[in-house]
Amino acid sequence: MNLLIEVLAFVVAIGVLVVVHEYGHYSVARWCGVKVLRFSIGFGKPLVQWVSPRTGTEWTIAALPLGGYVKMLDEREAGAPIPAEELPHAFNRQHVAKRFAIVAAGPIANFLLAIVLFAAVFATGVSEPSAIVAAPAPNTAAAIAGFDGGETVVAVRNADAAESEPVRSWSDLRWKMLGAAFDHRRIVLSAKDSHGISDFPLDLRDVSEKDVDDDFMSRLGFEPGGGKLIVAGVQPGSAAQQAGLVAGDRLISIDGTPTDNATAFIAYVKTHAGKSITLQVERGGDAQQAGKTRDLHVVPQLQHDDTSGQEIGRIGAELATQVPSITVRYGPLESLQLGARRTWDLAAYSVRMFGRMITGEASLKNLSGPVTIADYAGKSARLGPSAFLSFLALVSISLGVLNLLPIPVLDGGHLLYYLVEAATGKAVSDRWQLVLQRAGLACIVALSAIALFNDLARLIHF
Template identity: 45%
Template sequence: MVLTLLAFAFALGLLVTFHEFGHYWVARRCGVRVLRFSVGFGRILWQRTDRHGTQWALSAIPLGGYVKMLDEPPAGADEAASREAFNRKSLGQRSAIVLAGPLANLLLAILLYASLGLMGTLEPAAILSTPAAGTPAARAGLAGGDELLRVDGVPVRSWTDARWRLLDPLVRGGDIALDVRPAGGGAPRTLQLRVRGGDAAPDGPDPLAEAGLGLVEPRPMLGELIPGGAAEEAGLRAGDLVEAIGGVEQPSVSAMVDIISAHPGQALPVRVRRDGAELSLSVTPRIQPDGEGAPVGRIGVLVQGERPMVEARLGLLDSLRQGVVRTVDMTGFSLRMMGRMVLGDVSLRNISGPVTIADYAGQTARQGLEPYIGFLALISISIGVLNLLPIPMLDGGHLLFYLIEAIRGRAVPDRMREAGQRVGVALLFGLMSLAFFNDLVRLFS
């Protein structure tokens, strides 16, 4: 719980502060006087004023931050001071200042995704499991052990990359071209995966699993052996990769455990790969009672899962290119999902609130730095896209008023702006209520 709260607070603080810094940076370039830049809300814990008159503050509640600008010049201000007010700036300058916040979030996402490419990560190779009968993958002719090479002509480097490339077309529906290399080598072939499309709710089924696409199960690899156990007596060693046991070739971890459990006191042939060479041995599981007293077989070894892995590491330019492509793809995907929600094609259950976001923050933080950075990039994109929506009270609402001003040739009347603000408050309240409701449903279901 503590890690979840810390990961959530750090994420929100970083992403909102970066958003506000975008507003600040462009405002200063446009000559607007910034009165305060606060990291956090509430009571000010520390502050200092720079030579431009901006008060930099650290506040008690670390859930974001804010920028306070000079909106109107004070009474009696001279011409120079009046020009520092936000509302005295040109339409283009005001629009740029407002747009800078969401763009800062998208820029941060690009940098975060680029950092993943520079860091380099070990990811599972895109080798597919046997699809369930009747699924689109089975009908397309995919087989267990096929290595996925391209999705709609775009190369994939790993299973993580493959999931990224598959998510949007699976939700959208239609035909997806998959280039695969058969297990054991051979010439690549192109298959057509036909899917109906559907929802992508956080608490719903995985679209890839629904299509019959899954990562091949890990192969059993022996870990720590119990001294004097059946595995040690049979000559097995930690690090042995099990190729076959009990006549079953290429068993999964669960299949190996089941085979051993089902043959107490019976010799089982086992073939392992050790240091690149194959060895044939025989192991006899010892008879032990299970939780209900029934006899089962045990060989005294920790069985681990081993998957083929690839290192995904890119140079600086390729990392930046990946950051741009992923940010553009996810931004487009988010906008399409919002459009489908409006049309009723996608469930409103996809809207998540702070409880779900905090939960994901904690989960990814526990998994490691790379998943957490990916989470930060995704939420940064969400903040940027959300703020660009043409809803009064959001940055997109201000841009909408500026667009109307550009068309009319004069500012939007105060009464129209105030009415829009009331509508915006109502829409945001409804959106927040729905998000909290979805959070509670996920929490208690």
């Protein structure tokens, strides 16, 4: 069933994004008076075909649904001479500004789609973890800033500015910190607890670009807190089972330190192999047991960690974190503004990340291919409409940015040709276009190979 959901979600996602991208080209081409011969979703053998009697455009759904294209009337691609009356409608006969607009319309359509999708999510409301900080590990940036755990971040500002921006959820906090890390800025987080609101200075100037990934917040010591750390399962014969830990137990503290976060709990256990630790747990179950706390003494077993290659401690318990959430909802106008801002931030982040991968400042492991996209499409679909729409918006932005890269065979490569033509008054020669086309194709093949390798590496964990 999960595989079926992933496949369907992937097909829907790719279908929507391709249709929107190609319709951007199509609509502007029609507006500029260019004749469109074919609008194809997918490549290869046509499965469904229909010719519009009004425009003469052939609409096609093809067998391989991993892209699409819009074929326009063009003297350079025509197999036979074009009738004289149709020459004014040929793409190559258009002014360079019109050609530029037609090519740029595809990526722009992807950005507009992302704005609309994000706006819909913001307007209908999305449930996100509250911006409550769990007790940070010692010597992390969060601990050095002064966080003890349990504080709710309510605002963020630059260290040298007085005006602050509100923080509404954990996701909102993550994006603001991500931007500050990329810009190597010092910021101040305002957080409230039972004593009031306090400021916590955070220096992100020395954060490496290679560290800005999915684990970015964790490495700084920031994990969602304020919730419950629950034992989801216990492995037979493990240290956890021997100590009496059972599924459903709530972990309250470890060696007297309150715990509400799986990452910090696991990190503590790893460093205590062979040493007895005391867990205070609250046991569920029948009415007589519910709500009662007890102390359990467990000795983590020494095991080899294949990822780090080190010997670490493990107790053999599966953990689940139940964090408090908040429903974030905005008005229509504010939703559009936030949608545009989120789209801009993500597009700028994608460009900077790609640039740093080229220069070697960021790992090529950040590239993902169709397998990862299908996996995340299925996961987001199972989480609900808001998560799936946000996923669609994210991939739409990635598609727009990718197509704007100045690589021949992509939209960005053609736009580069038109900029040269506008500046010099001469079109790039067919010979140079052929040479650059081959180089661009080699780049795309290399990027695709790296993305596919990363997909396989994530899939089989090597």
